[in-house]
Amino acid sequence: MGSLGDHAGGGNTRVIAGRYRLEARLGRGGMGLVWRATDLLLGRQVAVKELARDEALSDAEAEQQRERTLREARAVAQLRHPHVIVVHDVVVQDEHPYIVMELIEGGSLAGRLARGGPLDAHEVARMGIDLLGALSTAHEAGILHRDLKPANVLLERATGRFVLTDFGIAQLSGATTLTEVGSFVGSPEYTAPERMAGERTGPGSDLWSLGALLVTALAGESPFRRDSIGGVLHAVVYDDIRPPAAAAPLLPVVLGLLDRDPRRRLDAAQAEALLRAYVATGRMPDAPRERPGAVPPRHSVLPGRAGGPGRPGRPKRGGYASAGWELPPAALAGGRPGGRQGRAALIAAALAAAVTGAGVSAALLVGRDGDGARAPSSSTASPTPTVTVTDRSPGPSSPEAPQGYRIAEDPGGFALAVPETFRREPDGPGVSYVSPDGTYRIGIRQTGRVPGGPLAAQRRADAEGPRNHPGYREGRVTETTRNGRPAALWEFTRDGFAEGGKGGGDADGRRTFDLCWEEDGRTVDVWVSAPVADAAQARRYFDAAVDTFVRR
Structure with a gap:
């Protein structure tokens, strides 16, 4: 600083x-x-x-x-x-x-x-x-x-x-x-x-x-x-x-x-x-x-x-x-x-x-x-x-894709930048964009308003982390903002395993970055998960996804 x-x-x-x-x-x-x-x-x-x-x-x-x-x-x-x-x-x-x-x-x-x-x-x-x-x-x-x-x-x-x-x-x-x-x-x-x-x-x-x-x-x-x-x-x-x-x-x-x-x-x-x-x-x-x-x-x-x-x-x-x-x-x-x-x-x-x-x-x-x-x-x-x-020649409401990324216009009603080689996969109530080898996963989920707002939601998720994530550790929640709106950043590590059975496991565990905020009456979660050894690259993917995310 x-x-x-x-x-x-x-x-x-x-x-x-x-x-x-x-x-x-x-x-x-x-x-x-x-x-x-x-x-x-x-x-x-x-x-x-x-x-x-x-x-x-x-x-x-x-x-x-x-x-x-x-x-x-x-x-x-x-x-x-x-x-x-x-x-x-x-x-x-x-x-x-x-x-x-x-x-x-x-x-x-x-x-x-x-x-x-x-x-x-x-x-x-x-x-x-x-x-x-x-x-x-x-x-x-x-x-x-x-x-x-x-x-x-x-x-x-x-x-x-x-x-x-x-x-x-x-x-x-x-x-x-x-x-x-x-x-x-x-x-x-x-x-x-x-x-x-x-x-x-x-x-x-x-x-x-x-x-x-x-x-x-x-x-x-x-x-x-x-x-x-x-x-x-x-x-x-x-x-x-x-x-x-x-x-x-x-x-x-x-x-x-x-x-x-x-x-x-x-x-x-x-x-x-x-x-x-x-x-x-x-x-x-x-x-x-x-x-x-x-x-x-x-x-x-x-x-x-x-x-x-x-x-x-x-x-x-x-x-x-x-x-x-x-x-x-x-x-x-x-x-x-x-x-x-x-x-x-x-x-x-x-x-x-x-x-x-x-x-x-x-x-x-x-x-x-x-x-x-x-x-x-x-x-x-x-x-x-x-x-x-x-x-770059973006439209008035289009996000800009950094070099090596593309703008994914998702049928779920949003757009964001993901690496060019990542493929879309349904993921429960949300959607993920996954690297070819499964090492990196970018997840997006939109729901209705949650009690207490983003900060309360992330704190509840952190408290429930040991029950929902094997080997949950190093969890922390930070109050922040996103485009002037209240938001909360949740970071944690859990035991490594192959997500979806398609690779991405890691002996040292996996690191997740998850930002939650409210927009247009909806609660938006954007998260990125990767092996601990690749946390720095995961953070770059996370920043690109959060910075370019727009609702349609």
């Missing part, structure tokens, strides 16, 4: 929600203003992020973004980890959303690096351990950060605690996006190549960003910093990755996290083990050469140099730290081999998206505000991102 700015500003005596008195501006970024405030009810200091309205959006688009942001903020508020920002409250006043968070005295990592230069390797290793714990907690809850960068890491002055912030709100602003909403979100210098390619992403993409962040903290700037957005994209998806000499103490974990092939990239547990070993001994053990199911490493020299593309090359002077990696075919858009031409096409697509994105400037694309301060913005899970621009 919001990050604490590094510059104090003027005072303000506004009181929002009848409770939070805004007193001093702490910072301004692409997402809006961050205030120091007092919680008048509990008598404590808090930080309040006042989210800005993107004027390029229509009223309907702005409403949709606000609803998604508030829903994601409430989801993040359920996370409990000492290195994840605590979200106390989410309020709306005069149609402006505000996120109320714990106040971290000390500023951001970006400010620390700007004022004092790079950190020592021991402190960077400790930071990596803290952030890996925060990311693992979020990933287990099905939440991807997707914008890990120095501006979104806070350093508490009194304790030295690193805190990860700004989950879930990058889509409110074009300040750090390559294109408009639904296409690409994030800061290119810290964005994994598979996200640039528009491929399916998961927790590994956040780990790539952490690898780039570790290098930045050690060397003072991103390993992918270039003078133009085109240069940044080229560096991320094509150039040899050459960590600077300052990264040498943590080199195995840096190289392991910055593997362009997600199948070979270090996972969180491996990276944490390496960093803990360094903190304990002052030496970094070698990274595991292979992971179960990983493809063998494939190194090369720069195209055109001795050894030739695709042939093993001898490390240049400087040893392992200067050995280059070639982008494997699997990391290209669509997974197609293509060598130089494929990479060039990917970069061209990304550049086209960057140029076409309305109201986006190159300065903001590389993560800077107009005054030179890094923009503190971020994102969460959303429909699969892409660096191409989608041509």
Whole structure:
């Protein structure tokens, strides 16, 4: 959620929600203003992020973004980890959303690096351990950060605690996006190549960003910093990755996290083990050469140099730290081999998206505000991102389908976006759209009004969960809204089994996201279920379904 700015500003005596008195501006970024405030009810200091309205959006688009942001903020508020920002409250006043968070005295990592230069390797290793714990907690809850960068890491002055912030709100602003909403979100210098390619992403993409962040903290700037957005994209998806000499103490974990092939990239547990070993001994053990199911490493020299593309090359002077990696075919858009031409096409697509994105400037694309301060913005899970621009021409009441989705005009009197390959199946009193292998299931049910409304209905369902769902656990109900209407989000895990006898079982159980709201005198339930291991992708399908659902 919001990050604490590094510059104090003027005072303000506004009181929002009848409770939070805004007193001093702490910072301004692409997402809006961050205030120091007092919680008048509990008598404590808090930080309040006042989210800005993107004027390029229509009223309907702005409403949709606000609803998604508030829903994601409430989801993040359920996370409990000492290195994840605590979200106390989410309020709306005069149609402006505000996120109320714990106040971290000390500023951001970006400010620390700007004022004092790079950190020592021991402190960077400790930071990596803290952030890996925060990311693992979020990933287990099905939440991807997707914008890990120095501006979104806070350093508490009194304790030295690193805190990860700004989950879930990058889509409110074009300040750090390559294109408009639904296409690409994030800061290119810290964005994994598979996200640039528009491929399916998961927790590994956040780990790539952490690898780039570790290098930045050690060397003072991103390993992918270039003078133009085109240069940044080229560096991320094509150039040899050459960590600077300052990264040498943590080199195995840096190289392991910055593997362009997600199948070979270090996972969180491996990276944490390496960093803990360094903190304990002052030496970094070698990274595991292979992971179960990983493809063998494939190194090369720069195209055109001795050894030739695709042939093993001898490390240049400087040893392992200067050995280059070639982008494997699997990391290209669509997974197609293509060598130089494929990479060039990917970069061209990304550049086209960057140029076409309305109201986006190159300065903001590389993560800077107009005054030179890094923009503190971020994102969460959303429909699969892409660096191409989608041509949309919807009717006045038609939802828009993200790329890779289609609009299902259901005979039950509604429409919503579902992945192109999902098929419709009757499901008791409702209907489901199911992936070909049965792994994912999107369910829709419409009934009459229920006693007590959506919140009471979801609380009853949660209470009855152990009776209706074998192995019911981790259930929680969150009050929220949907298009201004009262709604309730129910999340839970149950034992895994093959739904409908057609696959989709999972030894770790299945995770369900279920939003209930009232509309036109009816109660609407939209839910998505998937194996726990695929919860992040399920959450993207869920967001797409909820955001595009319309009654006919």
